[in-house]
Amino acid sequence: xxxxxxxxxxxxxxxxxxxxxxxxxxxxxxxxxxxxxxxxxxxxxxxxxxxxxxxxxxxxxxxxxxxxxxxxxxxxxxxxxxxxxxxxxxxxxxxxxxxxxxxxxxxxxxxxxxxxxxxxxxxxxxxxxxxxxxxxxxxxxxxxxxxxxxxxxxxxxxxxxxxxxxxxxxxxxxxxxxxxxxxxxxxxxxxxxxxxxxxxxxxxxxxxxxxxxxxxxxxxxxxxxxxxxxxxxxxxxxxxxxxxxxxxxxxxxxxxxxxxxxxxxxxxxxxxxxxxxxxxxxxxxxxxxxxxxxxxxxxxxxxxxxxxxxxxxxxxxxxxxxxxxxxxxxxxxxxxxxxxx
Numbered sequence: 001x002x003x004x005x006x007x008x009x010x011x012x013x014x015x016x017x018x019x020x021x022x023x024x025x026x027x028x029x030x031x032x033x034x035x036x037x038x039x040x041x042x043x044x045x046x047x048x049x050x051x052x053x054x055x056x057x058x059x060x061x062x063x064x065x066x067x068x069x070x071x072x073x074x075x076x077x078x079x080x081x082x083x084x085x086x087x088x089x090x091x092x093x094x095x096x097x098x099x100x101x102x103x104x105x106x107x108x109x110x111x112x113x114x115x116x117x118x119x120x121x122x123x124x125x126x127x128x129x130x131x132x133x134x135x136x137x138x139x140x141x142x143x144x145x146x147x148x149x150x151x152x153x154x155x156x157x158x159x160x161x162x163x164x165x166x167x168x169x170x171x172x173x174x175x176x177x178x179x180x181x182x183x184x185x186x187x188x189x190x191x192x193x194x195x196x197x198x199x200x201x202x203x204x205x206x207x208x209x210x211x212x213x214x215x216x217x218x219x220x221x222x223x224x225x226x227x228x229x230x231x232x233x234x235x236x237x238x239x240x241x242x243x244x245x246x247x248x249x250x251x252x253x254x255x256x257x258x259x260x261x262x263x264x265x266x267x268x269x270x271x272x273x274x275x276x277x278x279x280x281x282x283x284x285x286x287x288x289x290x291x292x293x294x295x296x297x298x299x300x301x302x303x304x305x306x307x308x309x310x311x312x313x314x315x316x317x318x319x320x321x322x323x324x325x326x327x328x329x330x331x332x333x334x335x336x337x338x339x340x341x
Contacts, residue, residue: 007194007195008196008277009196009197009281010200010268010272010282011197011284011339012200012265013059013202013286014258014261015202015287016207016287016288016301017313019287019313021255021258022035025044025046031219031255032258032259033266034262034263034265035262035265035315038269038285041317041323042283042317042323043315043316043318044324046326046327048311048313049310049311049331050309050310050332051331052068053289053305054301054302056073056075057071057074058288059106060080062332062335064083064084064086064336065333066083066333067333071083073110080112080114083111085114086340087113087115087116087197088115090197094193094194094195095197097115097117097118097197097198097199098118099113099116099198100182100198100199100200101201101202102175102176102179102202103121103201106201107121116199118186175203176202179200179201180200183268187277202265205257205291207300208225208230209230209253209257211256211259211260212260215260219253220252220255223252228246228249228250229246232299233300242294242299281319282318282319282339284314284317284338286312286313286314286332286335287312288332289301290308290309290311290312291308292306292308295308314335
């Protein structure tokens with residue numbers, strides 16, 4: 001690629017990643033050597049706050065610059081309806097825009113992919129075109145009907161259960177390498193003189209944890225993922241107890257998933273360097289929310305607003321910014337305005 005880019009933007013969300021499990025934030029295990037390298041040339045924010053503890057409202061805030069109380073995307077109305085999104089603004093300004101993810105919430109039926117020129121969900125439970133076009137509108141109509149909303153909620157939970165089944169076990173493959181490959185292809189094919197905007201969500205650190213064997217052997221040696229509790233609701237309801245040894249195993253699997261994402265992200269970063277696009281690209285890496293592994297007697301992220309859930313990692317590299325660390329309070333939703341600025 002010999003085209004000169006001036007203002008490319010790569011926005012990466014590490015879904016469900018706790019700040020304290022990353023080396024740039026002081027974690028002693030070598031989970032993120034690539035992010036450590038990235039942090040040497042980025043601004044690292046110590047006190048970035050997410051607007052919610054789960055995916056849908058956080059991404060809606062990232063894409064609109066609004067609080068959940070303003071954009072209204074929540075459990076009762078699980079879609080973004082009619083708001084001007086970051087992708088639509090950048091697309092109108094001449095950017096090539098794309099969104100790649102394996103998160104079930106980042107699909108046409110939630111409206112989160114609105115404005116992107118290209119999008120692909122690697123969510124395994126349903127084909128990518130099932131919840132697009134007319135069916136995406138039908139989904140909103142169903143959710144706006146009190147009688148049908150309960151049915152819609154059951155369908156969501158069935159889809160989540162199917163995803164857990166398909167994503168678990170030795171035969172399941174991480175979708176992260178495919179997400180990275182598709183992102184590279186989009187960037188390589190971009191023809192806009194104004195630049196490109198790529199949004200990427202990497203899902204490996206979300207339950208259930210079935211990391212590739214090489215990372216499992218390094219961070220959770222001897223642990224069989226099928227033999228530890230991978231259902232947070234069982235623990236939170238009191239139906240399942242988890243002792244210290246099992247928590248250590250769960251955290252090891254979690255670290256292994258983060259290490260795998262870090263390696264794949266490093267592969268994308270290296271490719272941008274090799275193709276001469278790194279210096280002209282703004283790169284934002286953040287988590288949408290964290291995760292609880294027994295703290296406050298909770299597992300997962302649905303039911304609380306503790307620091308482990310909403311004080312998230314945020315690292316920003318911009319051609320005009322020096323490497324820095326900041327401890328002033330910032331909000332994740334301000335990434336919308338920061339990208340546009």
